[in-house]
Amino acid sequence: xxxxxxxxxxxxxxxxxxxxxxxxxxxxxxxxxxxxxxxxxxxxxxxxxxxxxxxxxxxxxxxxxxxxxxxxxxxxxxxxxxxxxxxxxxxxxxxxxxxxxxxxxxxxxxxxxxxxxxxxxxxxxxxxxxxxxxxxxxxxxxxxxxxxxxxxxxxxxxxxxxxxxxxxxxxxxxxxxxxxxxxxxxxxxxxxxxxxxx
Ligand SMILES: NC(=O)c1ccc[n+]([C@@H]2O[C@H](COP(=O)([O-])OP(=O)(O)OC[C@H]3O[C@@H](n4cnc5c(N)ncnc54)[C@H](OP(=O)(O)O)[C@@H]3O)[C@@H](O)[C@H]2O)c1
Numbered sequence: 659x660x661x662x663x664x665x666x667x668x669x670x671x672x673x674x675x676x677x678x679x680x681x682x683x684x685x686x687x688x689x690x691x692x693x694x695x696x697x698x699x700x701x702x703x704x705x706x707x708x709x710x711x712x713x714x715x716x717x718x719x720x721x722x723x724x725x726x727x728x729x730x731x732x733x734x735x736x737x738x739x740x741x742x743x744x745x746x747x748x749x750x751x752x753x754x755x756x757x758x759x760x761x762x763x764x765x766x767x768x769x770x771x772x773x774x775x776x777x778x779x780x781x782x783x784x785x786x787x788x789x790x791x792x793x794x795x796x797x798x799x800x801x802x803x804x805x806x807x808x809x810x811x812x813x814x815x816x817x818x819x820x821x822x823x824x825x826x827x828x829x830x831x832x833x834x835x836x837x838x839x840x841x842x843x844x845x846x847x848x849x850x851x852x853x854x855x856x
Contacts, residue, residue: 660783661806662727662776662799664790665720666823667692668810673820674793684735686820695811695845712840716809716847721745724786725779727752730767732792738762743789748782750775752795772798793823800832803854807837812846 668674669692676686685692696717699710708714726743730753733739741763743749749765752775756767768775772795779788790796790805799805833853840847 660724660780660785661787662779662790662804663723663787664796664799664805664808664810665716666793666796666808666810667695667813668823669813669815669817671816671818672822672824673817674823675821676817677819679731679735679821681735681737684732686817688817689820691815692811692813694813695842695847698845699843708842710842712842712847713845715840716811719787719809720789722786723747723789724783725750726789726791727775727779727795728790729753729792729795731794733765738765741765748779750779750782752792752798772802772804776802776804793821794826797824797826800827800852800854805852805854807852808834808848808850810848810850812848814844 666674676689679686679689695713696708699708699713701708707717721744725747726749728749728751730751733751746764751761751765751767752772753767753769756769761767768778790799796805834850835853836848837851838849
């Protein structure tokens with residue numbers, strides 16, 4: 659059965675972007691360092707796949723997902739991935755109001771909430787996992803009890819400012835179970851199971 663898995667690169671002080679993230683620089687000022695794990699051990703130039711073992715493992719898992727859910731800010735800042743995040747899998751973009759122009763390629767806007775968005779993604783994923791992108795949508799999933807796992811790339815930097823992954827969360831009793839910890843060059847890959855409080 660499909661799991662909803664958040665993939666996110668994060669600084670040690672909890673930021674997923676530097677300040678002033680936007681369409682020109684999706685990870686904000688100095689935020690590109692968060693994606694160093696994709697390059698630091700070397701990269702296959704054709705596939706952009708990291709060469710180091712842990713990086714390749716996480717990259718392969720990410721690329722094996724059968725659908726993507728993205729918040730509209732992530733989608734916009736990434737140029738909508740030109741309509742194809744990977745392998746033509748469907749992309750569900752959560753927004754309160756869809757733009758007039760249709761979403762490009764394999765993307766579609768979802769305006770009736772996170773539960774519907776997850777249900778549509780699961781129906782389309784063919785039993786494969788669902789890749790979740792964006793802090794606001796991750797928080798929405800967490801609040802709704804719809805986030806199954808988190809794959810965090812913990813980068814050894816302090817950004818000090820930017821978008822925090824969990825900054826808007828109220829106190830709750832979510833418990834995380836560490837499923838896997840992999841050491842890559844300049845990164846720790848941490849996979850957690852999310853146990854929402856009932
Ligand atoms: N470090 C990393 O690995 C990584 C990975 C992915 C993304 N990012 C970065 O993270 C930033 C985006 O994260 P973010 O948290 O600011 O934004 P986000 O989660 O990508 O998108 C937020 C938007 O999603 C829509 N939304 C959220 N909850 C909704 C709900 N319940 N119902 C309807 N629509 C809802 C709203 O769109 P509308 O305003 O249109 O209604 C909201 O403005 C980007 O800069 C991106 O580049 C970093």
